[in-house]
Amino acid sequence: MNINLLxxxxxxxxxxxxxxxxxxxxxxxxxxxxxxxxxxxxxNMLAKQLSRNTALENENNKLDVQIKEIAALxxxxxxxxxxxxxxxxxxxxxxxxxxxxxxxxxxxxxxVILKSIKQSEIIxxxxxxxxxxxxxxxxxxxxxxxxxxxxxxxxxSKLTPYGQGKEQRKLFEFTVTLTSLSQPSEK
Numbered sequence: 001m002n003i004n005l006l007x008x009x010x011x012x013x014x015x016x017x018x019x020x021x022x023x024x025x026x027x028x029x030x031x032x033x034x035x036x037x038x039x040x041x042x043x044n045m046l047a048k049q050l051s052r053n054t055a056l057e058n059e060n061n062k063l064d065v066q067i068k069e070i071a072a073l074x075x076x077x078x079x080x081x082x083x084x085x086x087x088x089x090x091x092x093x094x095x096x097x098x099x100x101x102x103x104x105x106x107x108x109x110x111x112v113i114l115k116s117i118k119q120s121e122i123i124x125x126x127x128x129x130x131x132x133x134x135x136x137x138x139x140x141x142x143x144x145x146x147x148x149x150x151x152x153x154x155x156x157s158k159l160t161p162y163g164q165g166k167e168q169r170k171l172f173e174f175t176v177t178l179t180s181l182s183q184p185s186e187k
Contacts, residue, residue: 096180099148107141107149109134115173123149123178128162128171135174142178151179 100123108114111130118124129135135157142152155175162171 096148100180103142103146103148107138107146109137109141112138113171119180123180125176125178126173127176128160128173130171132157132172135172135176139176148181149178150181151177153177 097119100117100119104114104117104125108127111134112127113129114125114127116124116126127138129138135154139152139154142149153176155177157172157174159170160173161168162173163169
């Protein structure tokens with residue numbers, strides 16, 4: 001007896017081929033589905049990152065505005081400190097002319113007449129004295145006893161007429177420069 005196995009083999013081959021084609025189509029569909037899911041996940045991640053980037057840019061812009069405001073405030077604070085320093089300096093020298101005159105009154109010996117006082121960075125005093133000894137005493141008083149004046153320097157001393165008519169006499173005209181202290185010294 002002869003059995004023909006060919007149709008059965010052919011049917012099996014067709015079934016395997018169909019199964020293979022179905023597996024291939026199913027694998028392709030599954031691959032496409034996986035690729036689509038991965039693409040959606042990547043797009044989602046990209047959208048989230050772009051959203052974060054936008055939020056960071058917005059915050060950076062806000063911080064830039066705040067930095068500009070802080071810089072403006074720092075500049076205003078600097079101006080106010082400069083103004084405060086100027087006011088302190090003015091307050092420090094406010095009573096300087098009064099102290100200067102008080103000092104000169106106390107330090108001027110008898111026999112010395114002060115003609116003019118000019119104050120700038122240094123103080124220039126022009127006056128008359130009965131003798132050079134009185135001028136020397138005046139300079140010595142400033143050097144030793146003054147709280148607001150230092151460095152007396154005699155620039156000039158010359159004999160000149162003083163007064164008019166019968167009261168005219170010869171006195172020594174002198175010019176002295178002084179340095180003023182902003183704070184009193186401990187004398």
